[in-house]
Amino acid sequence: MSTAGNPSGTQAVDRAAKLLSEVVHSAVPVTFTELTAATGLAKSTTSRLLLALERNGLVRRDDHGRFLPGEMFVSFAWRGGADTSLVAVAQPFLDRLGKSTGETINLGVANGPQAETIAQVDCTYLIGGTNWVGLSVPLHASAIGKVLLAHGAAQLSAGPMARTTDKTITSEATLRADLAGVRARGYAVSDEELEPGLITIAAPVFRFDGTVVAALSVSAPTSRMKRETAMAVARRCVEEAAGLSSALGYRPRARKGA
Amino acid sequence: MSTAGNPSGTQAVDRAAKLLSEVVHSAVPVTFTELTAATGLAKSTTSRLLLALERNGLVRRDDHGRFLPGEMFVSFAWRGGADTSLVAVAQPFLDRLGKSTGETINLGVANGPQAETIAQVDCTYLIGGTNWVGLSVPLHASAIGKVLLAHGAAQLSAGPMARTTDKTITSEATLRADLAGVRARGYAVSDEELEPGLITIAAPVFRFDGTVVAALSVSAPTSRMKRETAMAVARRCVEEAAGLSSALGYRPRARKGA
DNA sequence: GCCAGGAGTTCCACTTTATGGAACTAGGTT
């Protein structure tokens, strides 16, 4: 009647999915009336579809009759769905960042007293990063590690900080100052601190509750990462990390979602 | 054609939901063919419905074209859907336990060095527990706390253990022995260890990965909780806790789900 | 206690939309 133009014939399912999406993406329980308004469907249609969704465990009602995501979502979440699918959610953001910078992109998380790379997009040049997925690097020397440290997502192990290049930060005071900078700027830089000739910039990925769960990074040889380039790259990196955070339910300042 | 007898007219949505359910509840990615077989739908129908689900972010395909839960599920999980909905999932189990014992039922989780009550069903007697939701109790003196401790879901704070009654366990060795008993028996008992005249029995609630996330408890005045009653109550409590665990995706011994 | 108004569900004639067999396309295997 109004939306028109469905690629193929699946109106009922599409409408049901739209309702579901409203329910799931809302931060608070949604009322029947809000749903009819949001989707523009007739009351009768909305009612029937919601009943079907409820019957199938896709939505449930709270004690005021408002709609919440159903058993299927909850069960998925409890089964650890989130833990196993960070890479999948992140992929589009990595790809985009890779396309716009041309450099090697990585996603890293804390793994004990190290930073582990869990996803990568290869650079478009002949000279660049090899495959780092599965590799763990020292927290204090890598950009990803510094982001995780700066936001309390990882803790340094007790021992002294290993030196891997002559630029590696090994003093606790220097590191502390650097981490403060990371928080202030919104991104971390490792300028030949891990390997000579390698510059990496990394930005934090936040979860719904504001905690940092991962870091997104761009790595390039010093030859391709001059000061001005670095600024632009850092901005893009922060942008994509913010996009990913948002996909994970992070809402920067507001407490109640739209 | 076969299933027949739908309460009301929503075939397409029901079928789509069934497909979705297969995908979400499977431990591993599901192939197109498995889905046609599992649901008994025509290839063309399956194809159209899956396309619709995919278009709406309810399923996605891995690189082999197999189906996985989509962005909507992942996003829900990352937003902490699990954290906020334990009570909702648990409610039916609490209610059932409350109905069959008539006593005060609680659900508790670890909160720092204490056990916090997050849900309750009031007892059917005039004399019984007041409202404990939101209250935190010492780990070593409460049944819920002992369950959490016994399964590594909570850690005692460093200081000495506070005595609240003359039966409170305050020696580390005694507590350690008691916790071993909790693991062996499958439930914990606090017999006037928190408050004189109060007996509580608690059983662990497991998550998909076998870790304990909460404890389910039955509390009664000593006057109503004699030895034989206690045994029956403990059995019911363990039963319901197991049911709840199962709802959270926990599969006791098997690794692969049904 | 009764009536008014809002919220949601059920009914039913209408017709749009989903259905499934068959034809078709895309990979992979012998």
Added chain:
DNA sequence: AACCTAGTTCCATAAAGTGGAACTCCTGGC
């Protein structure tokens, strides 16, 4: 190259979904 197997697109058919109106159930006002 011929032959499977897996999956998508087509299309006539009819079954399923649609929405307006009637109906039921609450809730609050007076």
